[in-house]
Amino acid sequence: MNHDAKLQFYARVDEKAAELPWYVREYINKKQRTLSPATLLNYCHDFIIFFDWLVAEGYFKGSRRDVPLDVLETLTVQQIEDFLLFLQFRLDNAKLTINRKISALKSLFHYLQNVAETPDLKPYLYRNAMAKVEFNPVKEDQETIAQKMSGKILWDEEYEQFREFVASGYGELFKDNKKLFNFHQRNRERDTAIVSLILGSGLRLSEIVGLDIDDLDLVKYSARVIRKGNKEQYVFFSEQAMRDLQDYLAVRKTKYRLDDKIKALFVSSPIGPKGTTRRLTPRAIEKMVEKYAKAFGKPALSVHKLRHSFATRYHAENNDVPKLRRQLGHSSIQTTMIYTHLTNDELKKAVDKMDQ
Template sequence: MGKNSRYYKDLQKAKTAKIREIQDQLPLYTGGYIDSCIRNHRINTAYEYASDVLLFFRFLTAKNPRCKNKKTNEIPLDILEALNCEDINEFQSYMKASDGIRSHMVSDRTLARKMASMRSFFAYMAEKDFISDDPTLKADKNKKLVENDIKRLSTDEANRLIHAVKETKAATNRSCARSRNVSKRDLAIVTLFLNTGIRVSECVGMDVSDVDFVKNTIKIVRKGGKETHLYMNKNVQETLRDYIQNERPLLTDDPKEKALFLSLKRNRMAVRSIEAMLKKFKTSAGISDNVSPHTLRRTYGTTLYNKTGDIYMVADVLGHKDVNTTVKHYAAMDEEHKKSAAEVNLYDGD
């Protein structure tokens, strides 16, 4: 498995096709921006940016009187030229409320991401002289967004989740039987998340050949297509070996199948399948908050930092390009370190 594998090439091709479908719904003058997103960002980010731009143009058709009865790809450039910060503020309000017909009701964090897309779009349009001023520069900032409000599991919750997977509890006899058929797979996935902090996209993209029990490593493809190797601890080794040797052969009769984690349909697991699996087990584990693959990634990052105090190690293992991202999401949350710092007597006046 690598960034040039058939899996990643097919993924890139499919997502690019979806971006082009979005582009067909936008005015021609947005084409340069969409192309720049594809060139300069990983394909999932480019897709999010394109989707958010289309969402903004749909907002214009719904709320701007000059765009009434126009299709999104028919909105003239002079409409964008006339926009100001108040229009951007109205878009933010539109995303946070229901208009009686369609409800967006996005979270503060989702709104912040969509506003990042808007700032990127309008900055490009201003830089290329499509518009004279960037209306997002003076728009309201989302002050309610709390950067450090990041969900992760406590030690007890993480242990209960693992126990629930081992016990393979499910709501019905049918689902219980289905779960037993992939119990070793599910345990390997949860153990992998909690002991390496890999992203769900990195997990579903792994092939059997990416697991090296001799060198004790796994190979994954990070954001942007960079390949890296991570070392496995004993728990990861044991659960992966058990799954590969004793359960995976029952999920495929194709000796050429490369995917590491397979579904009951005998093909590579999808992201949504892993998300659904975690949702099921978090219920049987008695965890009230949502448990997503990213929750487990955050749990690993927080635990690693709390035990080592080495923010650079955490950034490296998680694949963060900028250590400030790691500091914002992990070090700032470490209340135990803050308490420890208060207990240190640096100066006593003697």
């Protein structure tokens, strides 16, 4: 992601932060040195939900942006537990999602109590109820996680079947629906390139979104990405992904009416009276994959499951966990080990078939 693209991403963070109290904006600004813009944007969304809940529950009569620090200081552990129940039963958040929101709030409250200082060197908060809140227990052994994942990813011939479906099958399926057919024809090279690149590299959604034209090395079949922790890395992709990227690049400029100033690799169709194009958002890519997955007959398939599909296939064909760990950008090798359980299960099924 080049400098201009980073500035645009941080502009979205600033836009959301502007909807929050001053001390949260200060926290977000401080964290820009250590957290990725994608993480900060997620934090902003989590904070907006929390402060909206405070106002809705009557803990402050006013706007979300004006919630004072003393409201946070007087919150009880039970009140925060009520918020977590709201997330679980009213918003239908999964335990892992709730844990992410707890983590964001713990980080904010820790900053307000232990890092931030008033002009007379006093903390913003003396009391921190979030420090007493525990995460949801969601620990599962790797075999259990692998079992849950196995039915939601692509196996064997499904890799190419799904890629072909995105490239042409979807259009054939909806050829009598002029709106869907025309939209597919306009974006099929782009959509195929995105799906093929994830299946051929295992890149994360945020890494796909952040790619610029200049990040691609079409000679070495690699892409420069910013991984978690703002670490730069060159990640290799497959020959099929290269071919699909070349097909997309051949039409990108004309189909999306781009000038040379737009460096984002994956862009949206021109919208509005001026035909404005912009970098595809994470949600736009998620919705695109969901659309194809549902029509393909595998609705549980998602961007992250495409990444899992790549990793499972890579391990099955190469059996090299350290290289897979680097390819995926995992900080811990234990995270990568889940794919050994997936492929071991497939081996067991193959052995069982011998007795049939």
